[in-house]
Amino acid sequence: NHDRTRAMWGSAFGEGRGHIVITAETVETKKLDGIERQIVADEWRFCSNPDNTGTDDGIADNILCKDALAFWQVPETGAPIPPKPGAWGIPPFLGAADLFNFGFPFGSYADSEGNSLLFSTDGQTLIPFKDTNVGTINHPVLTMGANGPTNPYYTSESETNTLITPVKRDIFSAILNYEISENVSFYGEVLYAESDAIDTQNQPWYATGIISGVTLGGPWNIPFSNPYLSDAVKAILVPAFPPFPLIDTSGDGAPDERGFWLTRSNFDLVSGTPNYRSQKVSRVVLGLDGEIELFGETWQWDTSLNFGKTSSTSTITALNAIRYALAIDAVTDPSTGNIVCRSQLGVINSQIGSSVSLMTNEDISQCTPMNPFGSYQNGPELNDYLFYLMSQSTDIKQRIFEANISGNGFEVAAGPIGLAAGVTVRREKGAFNADELSAKGIPPNVAILPTTGRFDTKEIYLETVVPIYSDQSGADLPGISSIQLEGAIRQVDNNIAGSDQTWTAGARMSFQNGFQIRGNFTQAIRSPSVAELFMPESYTRAAAADPCDFRYIAGGPNSSVRQANCQAEVASLISQGLLPSNFDLSESNFNSLIINIPDSATIAGDMNLQNEISDSWTIGFILKPDFIPGLTLSIDWTEIELTDAVISVTGTQLMNTCYDSPSYPSPDACSRFRREANTFQVKDLALGFLNAANREMSGLLINLTYTREAPGISLISSEKGLFGFSTSAFQLDDHRQSIAGTDLDVFTDERGFEEWKG
Numbered sequence: 001n002h003d004r005t006r007a008m009w010g011s012a013f014g015e016g017r018g019h020i021v022i023t024a025e026t027v028e029t030k031k032l033d034g035i036e037r038q039i040v041a042d043e044w045r046f047c048s049n050p051d052n053t054g055t056d057d058g059i060a061d062n063i064l065c066k067d068a069l070a071f072w073q074v075p076e077t078g079a080p081i082p083p084k085p086g087a088w089g090i091p092p093f094l095g096a097a098d099l100f101n102f103g104f105p106f107g108s109y110a111d112s113e114g115n116s117l118l119f120s121t122d123g124q125t126l127i128p129f130k131d132t133n134v135g136t137i138n139h140p141v142l143t144m145g146a147n148g149p150t151n152p153y154y155t156s157e158s159e160t161n162t163l164i165t166p167v168k169r170d171i172f173s174a175i176l177n178y179e180i181s182e183n184v185s186f187y188g189e190v191l192y193a194e195s196d197a198i199d200t201q202n203q204p205w206y207a208t209g210i211i212s213g214v215t216l217g218g219p220w221n222i223p224f225s226n227p228y229l230s231d232a233v234k235a236i237l238v239p240a241f242p243p244f245p246l247i248d249t250s251g252d253g254a255p256d257e258r259g260f261w262l263t264r265s266n267f268d269l270v271s272g273t274p275n276y277r278s279q280k281v282s283r284v285v286l287g288l289d290g291e292i293e294l295f296g297e298t299w300q301w302d303t304s305l306n307f308g309k310t311s312s313t314s315t316i317t318a319l320n321a322i323r324y325a326l327a328i329d330a331v332t333d334p335s336t337g338n339i340v341c342r343s344q345l346g347v348i349n350s351q352i353g354s355s356v357s358l359m360t361n362e363d364i365s366q367c368t369p370m371n372p373f374g375s376y377q378n379g380p381e382l383n384d385y386l387f388y389l390m391s392q393s394t395d396i397k398q399r400i401f402e403a404n405i406s407g408n409g410f411e412v413a414a415g416p417i418g419l420a421a422g423v424t425v426r427r428e429k430g431a432f433n434a435d436e437l438s439a440k441g442i443p444p445n446v447a448i449l450p451t452t453g454r455f456d457t458k459e460i461y462l463e464t465v466v467p468i469y470s471d472q473s474g475a476d477l478p479g480i481s482s483i484q485l486e487g488a489i490r491q492v493d494n495n496i497a498g499s500d501q502t503w504t505a506g507a508r509m510s511f512q513n514g515f516q517i518r519g520n521f522t523q524a525i526r527s528p529s530v531a532e533l534f535m536p537e538s539y540t541r542a543a544a545a546d547p548c549d550f551r552y553i554a555g556g557p558n559s560s561v562r563q564a565n566c567q568a569e570v571a572s573l574i575s576q577g578l579l580p581s582n583f584d585l586s587e588s589n590f591n592s593l594i595i596n597i598p599d600s601a602t603i604a605g606d607m608n609l610q611n612e613i614s615d616s617w618t619i620g621f622i623l624k625p626d627f628i629p630g631l632t633l634s635i636d637w638t639e640i641e642l643t644d645a646v647i648s649v650t651g652t653q654l655m656n657t658c659y660d661s662p663s664y665p666s667p668d669a670c671s672r673f674r675r676e677a678n679t680f681q682v683k684d685l686a687l688g689f690l691n692a693a694n695r696e697m698s699g700l701l702i703n704l705t706y707t708r709e710a711p712g713i714s715l716i717s718s719e720k721g722l723f724g725f726s727t728s729a730f731q732l733d734d735h736r737q738s739i740a741g742t743d744l745d746v747f748t749d750e751r752g753f754e755e756w757k758g
Contacts, residue, residue, distance in 0.1 A: 004025065017179040022173070027171070034158035045068045047062060048138060068145075070147075074141075074155075074208045074264065076264065078262050078263065078375075109126070109236065113128075121374050122377070124373075125230065141596050160203050168197075169193060173189070176189075191282065191284075194279070196277070202270045217444050219261040221259060222372070225332075273383070283307070286305050289302035299406065305401055306400040311395050311396075313393040323367070326364065341364070341369050355443050388442075389437075390445065393432075398428050404422035413473050424458070427455075432450060448536060453607070463486075468484060468485060486507065489503045505520060514624040516622040517620075518636075527612075528609040532605055533605050537603070539600065553585065556656065565658070565664040568665075613644055619636070629708065631704075638700075639697070640695075647690060647692055649687055649739070655669070668690070672687075698733045701728070706725055707724035710722060729758035736748070
C-alpha cells in the first residue's frame with residue numbers, strides 16, 4: 001500500500017522572462033511481512049525426490065515441497081545436548097553431542113522410549129520432539145510439514161522475511177529559468193529528499209555448534225545448579241549425565257560443575273527488534289545556456305555546475321554476545337537468595353574467552369539474569385540489557401562541471417555537418433563512518449572501521465553527423481530522402497580505474513514515405529562507484545550453494561571438472577592432517593550446512609577495480625506514415641556484450657567459479673573462503689566487488705507514440721492543446737552472465753527477466 005500526497009505550483013515572473021515550478025511530495029509505503037502473503041507463508045523449497053533412483057534414471061533429483069522451511073535443528077524453546085568426548089576435537093566436558101550430526105535421535109537427550117527431548121514452551125519440562133508437530137525431517141536443518149509460521153517450537157523462514165519495508169519519503173524540488181539577455185539564459189534545479197525506514201523482521205541469533213562450534217555464540221554450558229532449571233527437568237537430565245571425568249576448563253583450580261549444553265534459536269529475543277535506515281539526498285544544479293554565432297552559423301552552448309550529496313545512516317539493534325554469556329550464567333546469591341548473574345559474584349563465564357578484553361564494568365553491574373528455558377520467559381528488562389543500537393553512516397558527495405557546444409560546421413553537397421563537443425570534470429568522495437560500538441566489534445559482530453575515498457574523472461567528447469545524400473542536393477536516388485553517418489568518441493580518464501575510450505559509429509537512411517532505417521556500433525565504459533571502491537569491510541551472514549555438497553557436485557558446466565576439484569581439495573586437506581584419512585565426498589554424501597544456515601562472512605569494496613567495458617550493436621527502423629499524422633513506430637534489435645562487469649559476488653558465485661575452473665585452485669575466488677578442519681564446512685566467505693562477470697543480452701525494443709492537436713475546451717481555454725499516448729514493449733531474447741568464464745547463469749524467463757515487458 002502506498003499513500004501519496006503531492007502539491008505543485010508554478011509561475012512566470014520578470015515580465016515573462018523567468019519561470020519557476022515548485023513541487024512537494026510525501027509518500028508512505030506500508031509494511032508487508034512474509035507471512036502476510038500466502039505464497040511466502042506456504043514456504044516452498046526444493047527437496048530430495050524420494051522416487052529418485054540415481055543420476056541417470058530420468059527422474060528429477062529434487063521436487064518442490066510445501067511447508068518445508070521450518071528450522072527444526074535449533075528449537076525456539078531450546079533443547080539440551082549431553083556432553084560427548086571427542087566431538088570437533090573438544091575435551092570431554094567441553095565436548096557437546098555430535099554437533100555436526102545433531103539430528104535426532106542422535107546427539108540429544110531422549111526419554112525411555114528413545115524419543116529426543118526439547119524444552120516445553122514454559123520451560124518447566126522436557127517433551128518429545130514427536131509431540132511438537134516436527135513434520136518430516138528430510139534435511140540436516142529443515143523439516144517439512146511442521147506448520148512453520150504457527151508452530152511455537154520452530155522458527156520458519158517466512159517469519160524472518162520482510163517483503164516490503166515500511167518507508168516514508170518527503171521530496172521537494174524546484175526548477176527555475178530566467179532569460180538574462182536575448183542569447184543567454186540562467187537555469188537552476190534544486191532537489192531535496194528524505195526517507196526513513198524501519199524493519200522489525202530479523203534472523204534469530206542461533207546458539208548452536210552447527211554455526212559457531214563451542215564458542216561465544218555456540219551452544220551454552222548450563223550447570224545443573226542453574227536456578228531457572230525446574231526439578232522436573234533435573235530429574236531427567238541429572239541421572240542421564242555421562243560418567244566422564246570432570247575437568248577444569250576455566251582455570252580456577254576447581255573442577256567444572258556438571259551440566260549440559262543448551263541450543264536455542266533466540267527468536268523470542270530477536271523478534272520485533274527494530275532496525276532503522278534514513279537517507280537524505282540533495283542536489284543543486286546551476287547553469288547558463290544560450291546561442292553564439294560561429295563560422296556564420298548559430299551554435300548552442302551550455303555550461304553547468306552540479307552539486308550532489310547523499311547521506312545515509314543504518315542503525316541496527318545488535319545483540320551483545322558478551323552480555324548474553326553473562327546473563328545466561330545465572331546463580332542464586334547465597335547471601336540474599338536472589339537470582340543474579342554469576343559475574344556479580346566475581347566469576348566470569350569462561351565461554352567469553354578472549355572477548356573478555358571487550359567487557360566493561362557496566363556489563364557486570366547492569367547484568368540481568370536470563371531464563372533460557374522455553375520461549376518468551378523473560379521481561380523487557382532483559383532485552384534492554386542484551387541489545388544496543390549500532391550505527392554506520394555513509395556520505396557521498398559529487399561535484400560535476402560540464403560545458404557543451406553544438407552546431408553546424410562546414411557544408412558538404414548533402415548539407416551541413418553537425419558537430420558537438422564538450423568536457424566533463426567530475427569528483428566523487430565517499431566517507432564511511434561507524435559509531436564507537438561498531439568500531440569496537442562486540443561479538444558476534446566484527447569491528448567496522450571508518451574509511452574515506454575519492455576519485456576524479458575527466459572526460460572530453462566529440463560527436464558529428466555527416467550528411468552523405470539528400471534529395472534536396474540535386475542527386476537522385478529513387479525513394480530515398482537522405483543518408484547520414486553518425487560518429488562519437490569520448491576520452492575518459494579516471495585516476496583510479498585508468499583511461500579508456502568510448503565510441504559510436506552509425507548510419508541512418510530515410511525514405512520518402514516516412515520510413516527510416518538506422519543502426520550503430522558502440523563501445524562504452526562504466527567506472528566503479530565510490531561504494532564499490534571504498535566500502536569498508538563489514539560483517540554479514542551469508543548462505544551459499546556449495547558445489548561440493550552431494551546435491552550439487554554432479555552439476556556445473558562440466559561435472560567431471562567440479563568433482564575432480566572438490567576431491568582434490570579433500571585430498572589436500574587430508575595430506576595436511578586437516579581431514580580424517582577416510583573422509584570421502586562420494587561415500588559420505590557430504591551435507592554442506594551453509595546451504596541453509598547463513599554463516600559469518602565479510603563484504604568490502606576493492607580499490608583495484610577497473611572500468612567495465614561493453615560492446616553493442618543496434619539495427620532497426622522508424623515509421624512515420626503520412627496517412628496517419630502524428631504516429632511514430634520504432635522497432636530496434638540490440639545485442640550487448642559486457643566484459644569485466646563489477647558485481648557484488650555471492651558465496652555461490654565464488655565457489656562455483658573456484659570449483660568449476662579447469663585452472664583450480666588458481667582463480668582468485670578460491671582464496672576468498674576456507675574449509676574447516678575435520679568437517680569440510682565452508683567458513684569465512686570474503687564477499688565484495690570484483691571485475692568478474694561477462695554478460696550478454698539481446699532483445700527487441702518496440703515504441704509506439706501518437707500525438708495530435710486537440711481542440712480547446714470553451715469553458716477552460718479556446719487555445720488548442722495536444723492529445724497523445726505512448727506505449728512500449730521489450731522482448732528479451734537472451735540474457736546470461738558468467739563469472740570468470742565458468743559460473744554460467746541464464747536469466748532469460750526468470751523472475752524479473754520475463755520474455756516480454758511493456
